[in-house]
Amino acid sequence: MNAASTADEFERNLSDYVYERSEEARAVRVGEKETSDQAAVVARYEALFTRSTLERLTQDVEGAAGSERERLERLKEACLGGLLSIEIAEASDALENAILNTEITFEDGSMPLRAGQARLAVLESYAGRDELGSIVTDGSAQHNERRLSLLEAAEQLEADLTGQPDPIVRNAELKQVDLFEVRDAVGRASSAVDNAYGARREDHLDALLGPEREDEPSSAHVSYIRRLSPLAGTYTKERAVEVCLDSLRAVGFDLAAEHRIKLDLEDRPQKNPRACVIASRPPDVVHLITRAQGGLADYEAFLHEAGHALHYAGCDPDLPYAFRRLARDHALTEIYAFLVESITREPEWHVRHFGLDDETAQRHADMAFLIETLLFRRYAAKLDSELRFWGDVGNARSHGPVYAELVSAASGFRYPASGYLADMDSGFYTADYLRAWVRTAQVRAALREQVGGNWWCDEATGEFLRELFREGTGPSNEDIADRLGFAALDTGPLESELGATYA
Numbered sequence: 109m110n111a112a113s114t115a116d117e118f119e120r121n122l123s124d125y126v127y128e129r130s131e132e133a134r135a136v137r138v139g140e141k142e143t144s145d146q147a148a149v150v151a152r153y154e155a156l157f158t159r160s161t162l163e164r165l166t167q168d169v170e171g172a173a174g175s176e177r178e179r180l181e182r183l184k185e186a187c188l189g190g191l192l193s194i195e196i197a198e199a200s201d202a203l204e205n206a207i208l209n210t211e212i213t214f215e216d217g218s219m220p221l222r223a224g225q226a227r228l229a230v231l232e233s234y235a236g237r238d239e240l241g242s243i244v245t246d247g248s249a250q251h252n253e254r255r256l257s258l259l260e261a262a263e264q265l266e267a268d269l270t271g272q273p274d275p276i277v278r279n280a281e282l283k284q285v286d287l288f289e290v291r292d293a294v295g296r297a298s299s300a301v302d303n304a305y306g307a308r309r310e311d312h313l314d315a316l317l318g319p320e321r322e323d324e325p326s327s328a329h330v331s332y333i334r335r336l337s338p339l340a341g342t343y344t345k346e347r348a349v350e351v352c353l354d355s356l357r358a359v360g361f362d363l364a365a366e367h368r369i370k371l372d373l374e375d376r377p378q379k380n381p382r383a384c385v386i387a388s389r390p391p392d393v394v395h396l397i398t399r400a401q402g403g404l405a406d407y408e409a410f411l412h413e414a415g416h417a418l419h420y421a422g423c424d425p426d427l428p429y430a431f432r433r434l435a436r437d438h439a440l441t442e443i444y445a446f447l448v449e450s451i452t453r454e455p456e457w458h459v460r461h462f463g464l465d466d467e468t469a470q471r472h473a474d475m476a477f478l479i480e481t482l483l484f485r486r487y488a489a490k491l492d493s494e495l496r497f498w499g500d501v502g503n504a505r506s507h508g509p510v511y512a513e514l515v516s517a518a519s520g521f522r523y524p525a526s527g528y529l530a531d532m533d534s535g536f537y538t539a540d541y542l543r544a545w546v547r548t549a550q551v552r553a554a555l556r557e558q559v560g561g562n563w564w565c566d567e568a569t570g571e572f573l574r575e576l577f578r579e580g581t582g583p584s585n586e587d588i589a590d591r592l593g594f595a596a597l598d599t600g601p602l603e604s605e606l607g608a609t610y611a
């Protein structure tokens with residue numbers, strides 16, 4: 109591979125590079141490959157990412173305007189990302205492989221750390237989850253030194269390449285949002301739903317965790333309640349695919365007939381239980397990967413990822429690559445994922461697919477709202493924590509207790525201080541999720557108005573989404589607010605959804 113001589117050539121080669129890296133990540137993710145070998149891919153493309161290419165793209169950006177400027181800006185960011193990867197791919201592979209190879213011991217048997225994490229979601233015993241939770245926490249924490257040095261190395265390099273030493277300013281410029289304003293707005297929304305969250309916890313936590321639960325249970329129980337495990341008899345893993353495909357058909361998407369989306373639903377021991385989409389080359393090659401364990405979470409995860417997959421597979425193939433695959437951040441695509449996922453919080457959906465009576469359906473949907481509120485509040489606290497971490501990164505090692513305090517207080521679950529690095533999303537992804545939370549509630553409010561209360565099973569919703577999908581990754585998250593006539597940080601719709609209580 110030679111150095112690209114023009115922005116267009118760079119864009120073409122970049123598309124091949126992203127494709128190869130995505131396919132490598134997919135193979136590891138689904139358990140087809142035991143070791144991650146991103147470094148080999150990066151090495152093949154070393155000539156694509158050079159400082160002189162970065163400089164040229166930076167100059168190109170300055171001479172351009174409108175959407176061409178935006179396209180070049182994204183190519184410049186991708187070049188920066190590639191340069192970073194060249195420097196850190198080996199260390200990053202080493203960390204990933206060390207985590208993959210970590211064995212823990214539980215109940216006289218040994219298992220991979222990742223299997224232990226997956227087991228937490230399905231382990232029936234409260235005491236057992238407490239015990240396994242702390243074993244998993246310790247198993248993960250032994251990699252903290254490595255995580256930290258990788259973070260520091262990446263940060264230093266990024267500061268050097270961009271000339272912007274402040275990671276918060278740099279990320280805010282890239283995302284074109286004020287991260288402190290986002291934090292304040294979602295912090296206020298989180299506080300505004302304090303009472304509703306407290307009441308829902310009281311209503312459902314005994315049923316979800318059993319009467320022996322503590323007032324503030326350990327975070328070891330979160331993946332278990334996220335799955336709504338006691339209801340797993342209703343939300344079986346066997347029905348997940350069929351019900352989700354049906355739910356998508358109701359809004360006008362036939363996922364099974366959509367040849368661009370490759371479904372991987374198999375159960376393999378090393379397959380990461382977290383569902384994901386890998387958009388190797390949108391719109392033609394988009395992988396949707398899940399591993400059902402049973403429980404409502406399977407349905408939520410499948411529909412969430414279907415939202416991403418339909419977005420990437422639904423873009424206009426004639427768009428430049430920069431608007432099919434690249435974005436300044438993930439805050440746009442998360443809107444679509446959140447929206448499709450939220451179908452599972454409609455009480456009627458539970459009646460229709462699971463034959464529940466109205467009252468039971470309402471109670472189950474309300475439990476799903478409990479989980480949703482827990483996650484939103486946890487993320488609002490995570491953003492606060494991450495802003496403090498990066499604002500005082502010189503004292504990174506002492507950040508654990510701050511993280512634990514903030515996230516535990518917001519969620520009502522005891523998070524371990526040692527999780528502060530494993531629980532941190534790179535590039536302030538946390539803020540992308542939060543912007544999507546705010547935006548999706550606005551979109552639902554608009555759909556209720558335009559389509560009606562049955563927006564979640566009306567093909568008009570599919571039409572609305574298809575129009576947006578066609579634009580690919582072009583618009584920003586905030587552009588969607590503009591089109592709907594909402595202010596970017598108007599958390600009113602979100603607060604009224606999460607703050608409403610059913611009686």
Ligand SMILES: [Zn+2]
Pocket residue numbers: 412416442445
């Ligand atoms: Zn997502």
